[in-house]
Amino acid sequence: MQLEPLTESYFYILLCLYNGKKHGYGIMREASALSGGRVKITSGTMYGAATNLLKKGWICEAKDQASGDRKRLYELTDAGREVLDREIGRLHQLLESAAQVMQTGQSAAALEVPEAYPQQSEEQHAPRAYKTEIRIGTVRRLEKQDLQRVGEILNEGWKRTYRDIVSPELFTEKWDLLRIQQLRREFNTKSLDNYIYEEEGIEGLLTFGKTEDRDKPRAFEIWRIYVCEAARNQGIGTKLLSFAEQEARRQGFQECLIWAFEKNVSACEFYERHGYRKDTRKYLEGAYQAEGIRYCKKL
Numbered sequence: 278m279q280l281e282p283l284t285e286s287y288f289y290i291l292l293c294l295y296n297g298k299k300h301g302y303g304i305m306r307e308a309s310a311l312s313g314g315r316v317k318i319t320s321g322t323m324y325g326a327a328t329n330l331l332k333k334g335w336i337c338e339a340k341d342q343a344s345g346d347r348k349r350l351y352e353l354t355d356a357g358r359e360v361l362d363r364e365i366g367r368l369h370q371l372l373e374s375a376a377q378v379m380q381t382g383q384s385a386a387a388l389e390v391p392e393a394y395p396q397q398s399e400e401q402h403a404p405r406a407y408k409t410e411i412r413i414g415t416v417r418r419l420e421k422q423d424l425q426r427v428g429e430i431l432n433e434g435w436k437r438t439y440r441d442i443v444s445p446e447l448f449t450e451k452w453d454l455l456r457i458q459q460l461r462r463e464f465n466t467k468s469l470d471n472y473i474y475e476e477e478g479i480e481g482l483l484t485f486g487k488t489e490d491r492d493k494p495r496a497f498e499i500w501r502i503y504v505c506e507a508a509r510n511q512g513i514g515t516k517l518l519s520f521a522e523q524e525a526r527r528q529g530f531q532e533c534l535i536w537a538f539e540k541n542v543s544a545c546e547f548y549e550r551h552g553y554r555k556d557t558r559k560y561l562e563g564a565y566q567a568e569g570i571r572y573c574k575k576l
Contacts, residue, residue, distance in 0.1 A: 281519055283364045285316050286326050286415040291335065291361040294353040298339045301327060301349060322475060325417020327351060332527075335360055416483070416520045419464060419471035426479045427471075428457040434503035442540045444566045452564075469500060470524075474517055480508040483517040485524065488534060490571070497521075497530035497576075518551055526576050533576055539568040548572045 283291070289308035293299055299307070305318045318326070327349070330336045335357030339350045353361070419427060432453045440448060463469045463484070474481030481504045488498035499521050504513045525533050535553060537544045553572035561569050 281523070282367065283360070284415050285312075286318055286322055287330065288361070288364060289316055289318065290323075290326055290330065290351075291353060291357055291364075294336060294351060295358070295361065298350050298352045301351070304351070321420060321422075322415050322417060325420070326415055328418065329416075330357070333357075415475050416472055416517065417475060419473050419482075421464070423473055423479055424457075424461060424464065427473060427482050428460060430479070430482050430503050430505045431456055431460065431501070433506060437506060438541060438544075439538065442538045442567055444564050446564050472517070472520065474504070474513050476508075480505050481513045481517055483521055485521045490534070493532065493534060493573075495530070496532045496534050496573070497525035497528070499533065499535045514547065515551070522574075522576060531576050532573060534571055534573045536569050536571050539570050545570065545572075 286308075289311060290304055292311065293304045293307045301320070301323045305320070305323055308316050308318050327336065331338070333356075334354055336351045337354050339352035435456065436448055446452070460471070463471060469484050469486040472483040472485075473479050474483070482501055483499070484501035485497065485499045488494075488496045490496065490498070499518070502514055502517050502521075504517075522533055533553075534556065535548055537548065539545070539558070549572075551574075553574045556571045556573040559569045559571070561567050
């Protein structure tokens with residue numbers, strides 16, 4: 278079942294495979310042609326997207342008996358075809374809704390809400406309503422060549438967000454280097470999963486994995502969500518959070534948790550809007566010297 282709209286990269290990759298098998302390079306060329314040059318899938322994006330689509334079971338590798346080369350040949354699966362058909366139907370519905378409003382002059386509030394989308398009751402503890410415009414890009418796994426840029430986003434985020442929250446010691450060159458070294462260790466040891474958000478360039482970082490909290494041994498933890506300054510307030514954080522939750526469900530987790538500094542009000546409000554609830558507090562000693570709050574959400 279498709280849980281969220283496809284990114285443009287995913288959409289065009291599936292679309293390019295709709296009528297037959299293709300190599301990655303052929304998909305990249307056809308996506309550019311179909312979109313009039315607007316969508317450019319780089320080799321890095323193609324690799325990350327293909328890896329994720331293979332895991333989801335939406336595409337599979339196929340053999341080209343007529344060719345002796347060793348390039349990967351991809352083919353759309355039945356599940357992928359169903360996902361693409363649903364996405365095309367969703368896009369048609371969006372266009373029909375827009376046409377209805379523009380042609381009749383009715384406001385969105387005046388249109389009848391279809392029964393397929395009933396309002397949630399108070400007992401369901403629905404998160405507060407929010408509205409955001411999500412930019413179209415790709416979430417893919419972090420690769421070695423991404424580390425320098427991701428390190429810049431990480432340290433920029435620390436200095437922008439936590440300067441008035443934690444000890445000044447954490448903003449020295451020493452700690453900048455330590456954060457990058459930690460990221461490299463995670464990449465080399467695969468102790469945590471690191472993903473990036475990429476559109477014209479790398480704009481966001483997402484880190485997640487099994488929690489180390491002893492009282493929540495079966496929980497999934499989101500360790501980092503950072504978006505570069507130039508791409509803030511454009512829905513990328515929401516996209517990364519949604520991706521992490523979807524991956525947690527895929528891995529069989531039933532609870533997701535996130536730690537935040539209590540004084541980081543914008544982050545706390547962001548998690549609460551997305552259905553997270555305060556679970557416990559803990560004072561972080563040492564270089565941090567700040568109060569932390571753990572947020573939890575049942576998946």
